[in-house]
Amino acid sequence: MSKNKKVTFMTAATLATTVFLSGCGLLGGEEKKKIDPPQDASYLEESETEVLEESQGTDIKTEEQKEEGVETTVPTELYLIDKNGYVVSQTMNLPKKEGIAAQALQYLVQNGPVTEMLPNGFRAVLPADTQMTVNIKDGTATVDFSKEFANYKKEDELKILQAVTWTLTQFDSIETVKLQLNGKELNSMPVNGTPISEGLSRADGINIDTESAVDITNTKALTVYYLGGEEDSYYYVPVTKRVDNEASDDISSIINELAAGPEYGSGLHSEFQANVKLLENPKIDDGKVTLDFNESIYGSFKEKIVSEHALNTLVLSLTEQKGIESVAVTVNGKAELVTEKGEKLSEPVTRPEKVNTGSF
Numbered sequence: 001m002s003k004n005k006k007v008t009f010m011t012a013a014t015l016a017t018t019v020f021l022s023g024c025g026l027l028g029g030e031e032k033k034k035i036d037p038p039q040d041a042s043y044l045e046e047s048e049t050e051v052l053e054e055s056q057g058t059d060i061k062t063e064e065q066k067e068e069g070v071e072t073t074v075p076t077e078l079y080l081i082d083k084n085g086y087v088v089s090q091t092m093n094l095p096k097k098e099g100i101a102a103q104a105l106q107y108l109v110q111n112g113p114v115t116e117m118l119p120n121g122f123r124a125v126l127p128a129d130t131q132m133t134v135n136i137k138d139g140t141a142t143v144d145f146s147k148e149f150a151n152y153k154k155e156d157e158l159k160i161l162q163a164v165t166w167t168l169t170q171f172d173s174i175e176t177v178k179l180q181l182n183g184k185e186l187n188s189m190p191v192n193g194t195p196i197s198e199g200l201s202r203a204d205g206i207n208i209d210t211e212s213a214v215d216i217t218n219t220k221a222l223t224v225y226y227l228g229g230e231e232d233s234y235y236y237v238p239v240t241k242r243v244d245n246e247a248s249d250d251i252s253s254i255i256n257e258l259a260a261g262p263e264y265g266s267g268l269h270s271e272f273q274a275n276v277k278l279l280e281n282p283k284i285d286d287g288k289v290t291l292d293f294n295e296s297i298y299g300s301f302k303e304k305i306v307s308e309h310a311l312n313t314l315v316l317s318l319t320e321q322k323g324i325e326s327v328a329v330t331v332n333g334k335a336e337l338v339t340e341k342g343e344k345l346s347e348p349v350t351r352p353e354k355v356n357t358g359s360f
Helices: 048-055 063-068 100-106 154-168 250-260 308-318
Strands: 073-081 087-095 132-137 140-145 176-181 219-230 233-244 283-285 288-293 326-331
Touching: 073 100, 073 154, 087 100, 087 154, 087 233, 100 132, 100 154, 140 154, 154 176, 219 250, 219 308, 233 250, 233 308, 250 288, 250 308, 308 326
Parallel strands: 140 176, 288 326
Antiparallel strands: 073 087, 132 140, 219 233, 283 288
16 A cells, blocks of 8 residues: 655646545646645655654754744644544644654544644544653654553554654655664553564555455555535545455555445545446556546536545545556546536646645
8 A cells, every 4th residue: 555645746637536635625727736725834755755854853944934033833743633533644733843753643543633723523642741752763653652552442542553654754764663662672561462573554544444355365455535524614634445456456456445335323424436447457657647437427417517526535545555646537437527616627636735724
């Protein structure tokens, strides 16, 4: 499974759509744009060099910023727990300072600095007063937690593993995560004994759903995105499903899962129609996958409008796959898609730099 943490901006393709998620927004137009952050925020490029320098205490502020006393911020995805118990990213502007990886984990601590920033219905995942250090080497982040780390309820154990792993692996220098407690390596979690001897990665999944798997030994994991929250305050929730090993291809399997929707009573939903189908096999070329759908992809058939949420969950789900950076969409072989704002979609769909930015 690929994290696709860097956004690739495609310059050609007239078959498809451009989707950038600013919260739930969908932006079109001829020129691609990055997500507009709040006006007091500036982006930090999460290259391996920068994250490593920060972990070693390098000050990343410019001399001019130091002289002016300006404290800039960097949008960072924090994986928190929503009211339904799902681990979900919320992008927040954190102070731009040394040790960005360790700082992100500090914002996962209950009663910590994230407290005044939590969206309604969300809570932090790490026990109160937990302290940690992060050492990054050769793509692995080793996190050493203080004794307070063990003060969690057993039902939160997997959520903690997922939140820590997905928060850290948003940075390009981190592929896997190892945990320590008071300097000693953890081979299993301290409360419910979940094994963690190998490095943790996004391939381990998040919000794992095995309800539809009859024989889990004959399945593979795929992560798809559904909608959580309520109207006017939706956010995107990753769910790792188990699909048959004999399925024709992962891309088609993802679309089938989006069309099938989440489990009943999950608190999640999908804006894909149940009878959405691909008319041809997916075509992958230089990081772009082209999909030709039947007309059920339209949220409004009369006006041939495609739901922005359907498009957003599609691009988020597909760009979790290794080698896929953008998505081109046609209907019956033609590029006739129109947004809910009445804008024609004429460029590839690309993953946003950050998900669930809070501007809903």
